[in-house]
Amino acid sequence: MxxxxxxxxxxxxxxxxxxxxxxxxxxxxxRQGVGDEVLLFNGRDGEWRARIGAVTKRGVAVKAQALAxxxxxxxxxxxxxxxxxxxxxxxxxEKAAELGARRVRLVATxxxxxxxxxxxxxxxxxxxxAEQTGRLDVPQVAEPVKLDRLLKDWEAPRRLLFCDEAGDAxxxxxxxxxxxxxxxxxILIGPExxxxxxxxxxxxxxxxxxxxxxxxxxxxxxxxxxxxxxxWQSALGDWTA
Amino acid sequence: MxxxxxxxxxxxxxxxxxxxxxxxxxxxxxRQGVGDEVLLFNGRDGEWRARIGAVTKRGVAVKAQALAxxxxxxxxxxxxxxxxxxxxxxxxxEKAAELGARRVRLVATxxxxxxxxxxxxxxxxxxxxAEQTGRLDVPQVAEPVKLDRLLKDWEAPRRLLFCDEAGDAxxxxxxxxxxxxxxxxxILIGPExxxxxxxxxxxxxxxxxxxxxxxxxxxxxxxxxxxxxxxWQSALGDWTA
Numbered sequence: 001m002x003x004x005x006x007x008x009x010x011x012x013x014x015x016x017x018x019x020x021x022x023x024x025x026x027x028x029x030x031r032q033g034v035g036d037e038v039l040l041f042n043g044r045d046g047e048w049r050a051r052i053g054a055v056t057k058r059g060v061a062v063k064a065q066a067l068a069x070x071x072x073x074x075x076x077x078x079x080x081x082x083x084x085x086x087x088x089x090x091x092x093x094e095k096a097a098e099l100g101a102r103r104v105r106l107v108a109t110x111x112x113x114x115x116x117x118x119x120x121x122x123x124x125x126x127x128x129x130a131e132q133t134g135r136l137d138v139p140q141v142a143e144p145v146k147l148d149r150l151l152k153d154w155e156a157p158r159r160l161l162f163c164d165e166a167g168d169a170x171x172x173x174x175x176x177x178x179x180x181x182x183x184x185x186x187i188l189i190g191p192e193x194x195x196x197x198x199x200x201x202x203x204x205x206x207x208x209x210x211x212x213x214x215x216x217x218x219x220x221x222x223x224x225x226x227x228x229x230x231x232w233q234s235a236l237g238d239w240t241a
Numbered sequence: 242m243x244x245x246x247x248x249x250x251x252x253x254x255x256x257x258x259x260x261x262x263x264x265x266x267x268x269x270x271x272r273q274g275v276g277d278e279v280l281l282f283n284g285r286d287g288e289w290r291a292r293i294g295a296v297t298k299r300g301v302a303v304k305a306q307a308l309a310x311x312x313x314x315x316x317x318x319x320x321x322x323x324x325x326x327x328x329x330x331x332x333x334x335e336k337a338a339e340l341g342a343r344r345v346r347l348v349a350t351x352x353x354x355x356x357x358x359x360x361x362x363x364x365x366x367x368x369x370x371a372e373q374t375g376r377l378d379v380p381q382v383a384e385p386v387k388l389d390r391l392l393k394d395w396e397a398p399r400r401l402l403f404c405d406e407a408g409d410a411x412x413x414x415x416x417x418x419x420x421x422x423x424x425x426x427x428i429l430i431g432p433e434x435x436x437x438x439x440x441x442x443x444x445x446x447x448x449x450x451x452x453x454x455x456x457x458x459x460x461x462x463x464x465x466x467x468x469x470x471x472x473w474q475s476a477l478g479d480w481t482a
Contacts, residue, residue: 133459
């Protein structure tokens, strides 16, 4: 069944007007009509079955019928990613949504040389991926900040898996072996040129940072992000019970 | 240093004429000239330092100087992937090269509805990714075959990690826990619509198949391929010593 994210409150009997894009998608692309059902979620109220009540030029109107799944959130995992070229950044946001990251935070580092990010477009990509992957929330995509600022403002107990290509760090599964489940985490992936020596030294000295390697080959930033998210979910996340 | 794949034999003193694309890349894009060094590999003779001897209209000529790394191969791992849309297939081939698959084999399944693959273009993508990732061979990309034919012709001792979304299979790390290192493996990823019930039944009955799940969310085919390659390398491959 088609799943759509909506910002509106969801409850039994709620009448919702879908936005233009969703209306077009439902009525024209997917050929849905009055009486057909869709699933809606908003990140707060769980997933609801809803029935199409009207298809007009102004858009599609639906009415929420019954709760299909109660709200549930994945593990508290952020992906912190250095700004990379647009295409790869879009891939990373899509995959972060599929792999259950709660937030994607963009950082500028010394060797970052990409354009600024288009947050609105990245949020649309995250939303579509969340709709397809079956999760009940959409990862938030935050405006870029400098690495320095990010680390100064760090919320203390959150741990940082620092993916360090240059060093002799242990592979991610080993580095996470002794960590407890249920903690808040972030995964940090550097730019294509890597972190500068000063940045690496600073990151390795942070008490909340866990350095780890991503294997014997050089990975592009998007591959590194996907591999690290996968291994984290598999070690500490919701891939196992 | 720039790394290039060449089909030619490599040995001390070998004189090589680079092809048109590589010559243009070296001379015009990367602004390399006479006396500059590059690294060459061919999948057989290891990685060689080579010096540019001439830059002419006909192309760039280089001479191999000294062995930089002896030939070494990654684990014997194939990725078997159902034909998916071109963009995602290209991503998968790039990532398979970065994540150390030896071969990418394309299959047509009951629910495959993608165009045929352009093997030449996929091979070029695999080559570029192999150059960047530092490996000493280029994964071979094979012409598509039907799933039925693939399984009939299976080379018996090779094991098959069957990524099964629909079932109650164990997560990949658990499924691989008891497996010995050093065996030949393949990872099988289905099309966006999944395998048909008949295909699933057949796959699960194969004595060499190990079914496994990819977590609680629905993954697109490219994400599934990257996650499975990552977890296999991490459990049985060359990510740990």
